Amino acid sequence: xxxxxxxxxxxxxxxxxxxxxxxxxxxxxxxxxxxxxxxxxxxxxxxxxxxxxxxxxxxxxxxxxxxxxxxxxxxxxxxxxxxxxxxxxxxxxxxxxxxxxxxxxxxxxxxxxxxxxxxxxxxxxxxxxxxxxxxxxxxxxxxxxxxxxxxxxxxxxxxxxxxxxxxxxxxxxxxxxxxxxxxxxxxxxxxxxxxxxxxxxxxxxxxxxxxxxxxxxxxxxxxxxxxxxxxxxxxxxxxxxxxx
Amino acid sequence: xxxxxxxxxxxxxxxxxxxxxxxxxxxxxxxxxxxxxxxxxxxxxxxxxxxxxxxxxxxxxxxxxxxxxxxxxxxxxxxxxxxxxxxxxxxxxxxxxxxxxxxxxxxxxxxxxxxxxxxxxxxxxxxxxxxxxxxxxxxxxxxxxxxxxxxxxxxxxxxxxxxxxxxxxxxxxxxxxxxxxxxxxxxxxxxxxxxxxxxxxxxxxxxxxxxxxxxxxxxxxxxxxxxxxxxxxxxxxxxxxxxx
DNA sequence: AAACTAAACGTATTTTTTACGTTAAGTAGT
DNA sequence: ACTACTTAACGTAAAAAATACGTTTAGTTT
Numbered sequence: 327x328x329x330x331x332x333x334x335x336x337x338x339x340x341x342x343x344x345x346x347x348x349x350x351x352x353x354x355x356x357x358x359x360x361x362x363x364x365x366x367x368x369x370x371x372x373x374x375x376x377x378x379x380x381x382x383x384x385x386x387x388x389x390x391x392x393x394x395x396x397x398x399x400x401x402x403x404x405x406x407x408x409x410x411x412x413x414x415x416x417x418x419x420x421x422x423x424x425x426x427x428x429x430x431x432x433x434x435x436x437x438x439x440x441x442x443x444x445x446x447x448x449x450x451x452x453x454x455x456x457x458x459x460x461x462x463x464x465x466x467x468x469x470x471x472x473x474x475x476x477x478x479x480x481x482x483x484x485x486x487x488x489x490x491x492x493x494x495x496x497x498x499x500x501x502x503x504x505x506x507x508x509x510x511x512x513x514x515x516x517x518x519x520x521x522x523x524x525x526x527x528x529x530x531x532x533x534x535x536x537x538x539x540x541x542x543x544x545x546x547x548x549x550x551x552x553x554x555x556x557x558x559x560x561x562x563x564x565x566x567x568x569x570x
Numbered sequence: 571x572x573x574x575x576x577x578x579x580x581x582x583x584x585x586x587x588x589x590x591x592x593x594x595x596x597x598x599x600x601x602x603x604x605x606x607x608x609x610x611x612x613x614x615x616x617x618x619x620x621x622x623x624x625x626x627x628x629x630x631x632x633x634x635x636x637x638x639x640x641x642x643x644x645x646x647x648x649x650x651x652x653x654x655x656x657x658x659x660x661x662x663x664x665x666x667x668x669x670x671x672x673x674x675x676x677x678x679x680x681x682x683x684x685x686x687x688x689x690x691x692x693x694x695x696x697x698x699x700x701x702x703x704x705x706x707x708x709x710x711x712x713x714x715x716x717x718x719x720x721x722x723x724x725x726x727x728x729x730x731x732x733x734x735x736x737x738x739x740x741x742x743x744x745x746x747x748x749x750x751x752x753x754x755x756x757x758x759x760x761x762x763x764x765x766x767x768x769x770x771x772x773x774x775x776x777x778x779x780x781x782x783x784x785x786x787x788x789x790x791x792x793x794x795x796x797x798x799x800x801x802x803x804x805x806x807x808x809x810x811x812x813x814x
Numbered sequence: 815a816a817a818c819t820a821a822a823c824g825t826a827t828t829t830t831t832t833a834c835g836t837t838a839a840g841t842a843g844t
Numbered sequence: 845a846c847t848a849c850t851t852a853a854c855g856t857a858a859a860a861a862a863t864a865c866g867t868t869t870a871g872t873t874t
Contacts (some may be wrong), residue, residue, distance in 0.1 A: 332578065332675070334576065334578045334579065335579065337577065337675055361788060369591075375675075377653075377675065378675065379652045379653070379676070380651060380652060380653065381649060382652040396844095397846040402648070402649060404646070405625060405646060405679055406622060407656040407679075409621075409623070409624065409625060411623045418791060422703075430621075431576070431622065433579055433619065433625070435649055435651075437824090441740050450851060453838040454652075485733075488733075488811050488812065490733075502821085503821085503822090504820080504821075508868090514810065516810065519811070519821090519863075519864075519865090520821090521823075521824085521864090521865080521866095522820085522862070522863065522864080524822070525823095525861095526861090526862090527863090531820085538872095539871095540821095540871095542872095543820080543871075543872080544818080544819065544820090544871075544873065545818075545819040545821075545870075545871060545872065546819075546820060546821045546822075546869060546870040546871050546872095547820090547821080547822085547870075548820075548821055548822090549822090564758065566758065566763070567755075568732065568758060609855070613840090649871075656857080700847075704846045741835035746852085747852085747853090748852075761834080763833075763834085763851090764852090764856075765833090765834080765835095765853085765855085766831075766832065766833080768852095768854085769830095769854095769855095770817095770830095771825090775867080783839095783840095784840095784852095786841090787840075787841080787850090787851080788840070788841040788849080788850065788851090789838060789839075789840060789841070789850040789851040790838060790840050790841095790850080790851055790853075791839075791851090791852080792852055792853090793852080793853090809824065815874100816865100816867095816873105816874085817867095817872105817873080817874075818871105818872080818873075818874095819870100819871090819872085819873100820864100820869100820870095821868100821869075821871095822867100822868080822869070822870095823866105823867085823868075823869090823872095824866095824867090824868105825864105825865090825866105826861105826863105826864090827862100827863080827864085828861100828862080828863075828864100828866095829860100829861080829862070829863085830859100830860080830861065830862080830873095831858100831859080831860070831861085832858085832859075832860090833856105833857095833858090833859100834856090834857095835855095835856105836853100836854085836855090837852100837853080837854075837855105838852075838853070838854090839850100839852080839853095840849105840850090840851090841846085841848105841849085841850085842847100842848085842849080842850105842852105842867100843846105843848080843864080844845100844846090844847080844848095
């Protein structure tokens with residue numbers, strides 16, 4: 327059967343968000359978008375690519391269709407290709423039913439993405455898209471190899487976090503140093519001395535202090551900072567990062 | 571037409587080797603393996619995956635088929651997916667002829683690999699496989715987007731070289747500190763102070779000195795070192811590498 | 815005005831990085 | 845056998861960065 331989509335290649339997206347109080351979260355959707363509420367299995371946002379569509383465009387399109395999210399950081403991080411990854415049970419049956427196609431083997435290109443969680447309210451995501459944020463420890467068993475995809479996505483995020491300015495994708499434009507630290511700790515999984523962290527951040531020319539402070543908090547208000555991407559890019563070009 | 575291979579997905583491999591005198595090299599093969607010597611276009615080793623084969627196995631198989639190389643470091647680094655990447659000219663025609671299949675769009679998974687160049691002599695590669703090493707500055711125009719794949723492969727190598735023990739894949743088991751330095755300089759593209767480099771290496775517990783020296787050289791013979799992967803893995807686990 | 819809370823600052827010590835010049839251990843040529 | 849040649853190997857001082865700790869500050873709440 328001729329389809330408009332390419333039934334051999336799909337895209338799956340691990341959407342990470344950061345909540346100041348609850349830490350790192352991942353966005354999951356229901357296997358069947360409302361059509362059959364009895365099926366409760368959860369999955370990553372993902373779908374087949376269209377036949378003449380670039381993968382990056384597919385990822386953006388699919389993310390928008392399934393969650394309403396657009397214009398965010400998207401990074402390809404791995405290909406999941408095990409010929410047996412779809413299993414031969416209920417999940418594969420569901421996929422064949424949904425597509426009306428005799429799906430055989432699907433190779434999926436996995437992306438992780440970073441969003442400013444506070445821009446996507448729980449209620450809106452849930453009402454309009456049947457999507458929900460899950461803490462990294464609350465993720466249930468998902469369809470196919472989606473748990474593995476999340477695990478590898480997190481591992482990649484942790485690694486790339488060390489050399490890329492990813493934290494700023496998860497924070498509002500204006501943020502405090504302590505927010506930055508909480509994110510770093512949440513992603514890296516260990517705690518950092520606050521005084522040394524501040525010294526470090528203050529040395530970074532691309533994290534610039536504003537003359538603005540928090541208001542309405544019942545303690546000393548924190549100063550706001552912003553990320554200067556231009557400055558970062560310039561400095562990065564000069565920096566070799568040679569370690570070995 | 572039913573084929574044993576999957577005509578939608580391929581694997582291409584950027585094989586890097588290091589020559590002590592001539593620097594970093596990449597392995598290219600002729601577009602048509604001897605069948606038609608008039609066609610002289612060069613390409614990366616690569617081919618379609620088989621229908622029930624894991625990508626990593628495909629990469630290993632294809633590399634062996636086209637170059638005889640096996641058991642080497644192979645790292646998936648990007649997916650090349652532009653729907654127009656095959657063009658609509660001679661190269662596409664060649665591909666359709668060779669496969670006897672009406673190829674449409676091919677998404678290719680790119681790997682880079684690192685080999686100890688001295689193990690694969692120029693003559694053997696060239697006679698048995700029609701493959702040849704090219705200096706990074708000598709690479710001619712290749713088919714499809716293979717030049718771009720090499721460029722991105724090199725960029726990835728340079729990046730991952732900073733945090734992974736990749737140099738040891740390119741060197742013989744026993745190597746000298748100066749060899750290590752020459753590789754680092756070749757890959758990173760800048761020069762390093764030899765005295766500081768030595769100090770740095772000597773601090774690495776996983777680069778261990780042997781009680782063996784070069785023989786038959788007309789100067790002070792250099793000491794040999796080996797890479798202790800076990801020690802490296804242990805130290806890596808303890809190391810956070812936190813930078814931000 | 816006292817209690818509370820998170821923000822912000824500082825200093826001494828150790829470790830790492832950087833910048834540079836000299837000596838050492840072999841072979842080859844006379 | 846000694847001199848020239850070539851690459852290996854060592855060392856030190858100064859600057860910068862990392863680490864390990866305690867204390868003060870600026871607001872709100874009671």
